[in-house]
Amino acid sequence: MKNTGQRNSDSGGGGSCVNNSEPISDEDRSSGLNSDSNVGEGSNDVGGNSSDEGAVSDEDRVNVLENSKEECDDDGGGDDVSDEAGEAGDARPNFRNDGEGQQFVIDSIREWALEPGVLSLAKLDGLLGRLSNAFPHMPKSHVTLFNCQYDFDFKDHPGGLFWDKGIRNNLDKLEDLNFEPSDVKLFLHDYVTEVEELLENGYNYRGTVLEFCVRNYILDAPMRSFIKCIIGHGGYRSCEQCDLCGEYHDNRVTMVGLDGQLRSDDSFRHRLDPEHHKGESPLEKIGTGMVSQFRLDPMHLLYAGVSKRLMKFWFEVNGAWKLHAQLVEIISSVLIFLRDSCPTDFNRRPRSLKYWRNFKCTEIRRIVLYDGILAFKDLVDDNVYKHFLLLHCCLYILSSPSLLQ
Numbered sequence: 001m002k003n004t005g006q007r008n009s010d011s012g013g014g015g016s017c018v019n020n021s022e023p024i025s026d027e028d029r030s031s032g033l034n035s036d037s038n039v040g041e042g043s044n045d046v047g048g049n050s051s052d053e054g055a056v057s058d059e060d061r062v063n064v065l066e067n068s069k070e071e072c073d074d075d076g077g078g079d080d081v082s083d084e085a086g087e088a089g090d091a092r093p094n095f096r097n098d099g100e101g102q103q104f105v106i107d108s109i110r111e112w113a114l115e116p117g118v119l120s121l122a123k124l125d126g127l128l129g130r131l132s133n134a135f136p137h138m139p140k141s142h143v144t145l146f147n148c149q150y151d152f153d154f155k156d157h158p159g160g161l162f163w164d165k166g167i168r169n170n171l172d173k174l175e176d177l178n179f180e181p182s183d184v185k186l187f188l189h190d191y192v193t194e195v196e197e198l199l200e201n202g203y204n205y206r207g208t209v210l211e212f213c214v215r216n217y218i219l220d221a222p223m224r225s226f227i228k229c230i231i232g233h234g235g236y237r238s239c240e241q242c243d244l245c246g247e248y249h250d251n252r253v254t255m256v257g258l259d260g261q262l263r264s265d266d267s268f269r270h271r272l273d274p275e276h277h278k279g280e281s282p283l284e285k286i287g288t289g290m291v292s293q294f295r296l297d298p299m300h301l302l303y304a305g306v307s308k309r310l311m312k313f314w315f316e317v318n319g320a321w322k323l324h325a326q327l328v329e330i331i332s333s334v335l336i337f338l339r340d341s342c343p344t345d346f347n348r349r350p351r352s353l354k355y356w357r358n359f360k361c362t363e364i365r366r367i368v369l370y371d372g373i374l375a376f377k378d379l380v381d382d383n384v385y386k387h388f389l390l391l392h393c394c395l396y397i398l399s400s401p402s403l404l405q
């Protein structure tokens, strides 16, 4: 099912769209506010965390690769293959097998891509995608192409060369993936030591000492509670922004009420709400603002969280709110109708709701902030629509720097 995203024509060629940020509203655009600089809009910050989840990915960020001559020379491999056609024609390589031929093609493309000049990374990705049909080991994106050196360890075998990746090797890597930290001090030790050193001495960039600081920590909820040494996100006093105590309803802790005192770095440091804490985080030693520097990002909380959950109820959970399958189709047709008039500011254009499970956060965001107002109007029950409008208004206001002022 994961391939849906790749089949979708506007995802594969995401780089073709030059706009890499999704403005919130016209007001933002006219006021010239950069979404990077405001607190409410976290999607750019999140990009580094999980590029797939609707945030701006690295590929989108850098659409064009401009190589200087220096970079090319640094690489050291630029001279072998890249020269004029005449020279290359003389030394026709002899490959012992397909693997070597394949490696040669990969190396050649890498060297060619690193030659001086301007190269569209979207086009390069397109080429790699096409070639990967013929060459199974061909990297499918420039990220892999530039980072990975394929080092095949071929073994002689009657009838040809043989490459065995090994089972234990693979399983060892799986262990790494499932790594779950247990001791936060151990887990953060190297990081804290390095940051401490950088904070004290600054970062020496080619002879110039630059001041170093950490702006924000962007983590998912379980990791935040682990790093901050606070109770988990299901706890009664788990809210990281205020000291409201949750109430237990329907097998879950619900935060009801608006009368909680806002937490601050100071109140955190002085443990004014002892039930919120589980220990002392190593980050406190390096002067981290344990409240202000931990961003609660809209991508995870609002789009992958609340909004997607609302969709789940509309489409799947039985109850008065559930939408009839035919109705969902009609709503989808409205969304598809909007497709052609969707501005290029959006990474992904509207598509049928039958893919809702695979929707990226940016698609859910677009529906909640824009398309939904029209697509659901007069089609869903009045109460359901009003409920949606409440969500829409909240998120629209919270996402707009000018409205938040």
Ligand SMILES: [Zn+2]
Pocket (backbone or CB within 6 Å): 239, 240, 241, 242, 243, 244, 255, 260
């Ligand atoms: Zn709160």
